[in-house]
Amino acid sequence: AQSVAQPEDQVNVAEGNPLTVKCTYSVSGNPYLFWYVQYPNRGLQFLLKYITGDNLVKGSYGFEAEFNKSQTSFHLKKPSALVSDSALYFCAVRGNNAGNMLTFGGGTRLMVKP
Amino acid sequence: GAVVSQHPSWVICKSGTSVKIECRSLDFQATTMFWYRQFPKQSLMLMATSNEGSKATYEQGVEKDKFLINHASLTLSTLTVTSAHPEDSSFYICSARDAGQIYEQYFGPGTRLTVT
Numbered sequence: 001a002q003s004v005a006q007p008e009d010q011v012n013v014a015e016g017n018p019l020t021v022k023c024t025y026s027v028s029g030n031p032y033l034f035w036y037v038q039y040p041n042r043g044l045q046f047l048l049k050y051i052t053g054d055n056l057v058k059g060s061y062g063f064e065a066e067f068n069k070s071q072t073s074f075h076l077k078k079p080s081a082l083v084s085d086s087a088l089y090f091c092a093v094r095g096n097n098a099g100n101m102l103t104f105g106g107g108t109r110l111m112v113k114p
Numbered sequence: 115g116a117v118v119s120q121h122p123s124w125v126i127c128k129s130g131t132s133v134k135i136e137c138r139s140l141d142f143q144a145t146t147m148f149w150y151r152q153f154p155k156q157s158l159m160l161m162a163t164s165n166e167g168s169k170a171t172y173e174q175g176v177e178k179d180k181f182l183i184n185h186a187s188l189t190l191s192t193l194t195v196t197s198a199h200p201e202d203s204s205f206y207i208c209s210a211r212d213a214g215q216i217y218e219q220y221f222g223p224g225t226r227l228t229v230t
Contacts, residue, residue, distance in 0.1 A: 032217055036221070041205070041224070041226060042223055042224060043118075043120075043207050043221040043222050043223040043224040044158075044207065044209075044221040045221075046218075046220070046221075049217065049218075051217055090157065090158070101148075101160060101163065102148075102160075102209075102219055104157045104158045105157065106156070106157045107155075107156070107157050
């Protein structure tokens with residue numbers, strides 16, 4: 001069975017500082033990895049994905065994530081946080097079979113303080 | 115980009131009544147649609163997967179007679195919560211997979227259901 005762990009329920013960072021939201025995964029075969037952001041009472045917005053290729057993936061709103069196969073991690077990063085980045089972030093994984101479902105991590109709340 | 119809409123965005127209903135939530139893919143064909151449920155401050159839990167023209171596949175623990183899913187066309191899936199109870203109050207999110215892209219899933223804005 002595939003699984004995703006987001007070890008931090010909440011991450012606090014000051015505006016302008018770099019941020020990291022951690023994610024580790026477990027899946028059979030090659031992983032497809034995703035990050036989504038959710039604002040209050042809203043659906044999920046896609047940030048970025050890793051399918052294959054370069055381990056460093058760049059996505060929306062200045063976010064990026066690094067795929068590390070040996071550590072089975074896919075941490076989300078941003079060089080300079082904005083207050084507007086405050087939201088709930090979900091990491092998700094699916095296996096590389098067409099029928100595989102997305103499995104979500106528990107979510108990490110990012111709080112950026114001015 | 116691909117857009118998924120949900121209607122209504124929020125609904126309040128009385129115990130015992132049924133409520134239908136629509137999920138539409140606006141600019142692509144969705145051969146597969148997914149329904150998720152999210153409790154406050156929790157992650158998304160997959161309820162069921164539906165493929166156009168066939169019966170939905172429900173996750174373990176999800177009552178198929180209570181949560182009726184219909185995927186009658188490549189752009190529309192509906193979730194009907196039958197005989198709703200207060201414990202069914204939740205945030206329901208649909209997602210659609212583009213027939214032309216096996217990697218992507220696009221999410222709707224969600225529907226807040228409150229059962230009184």
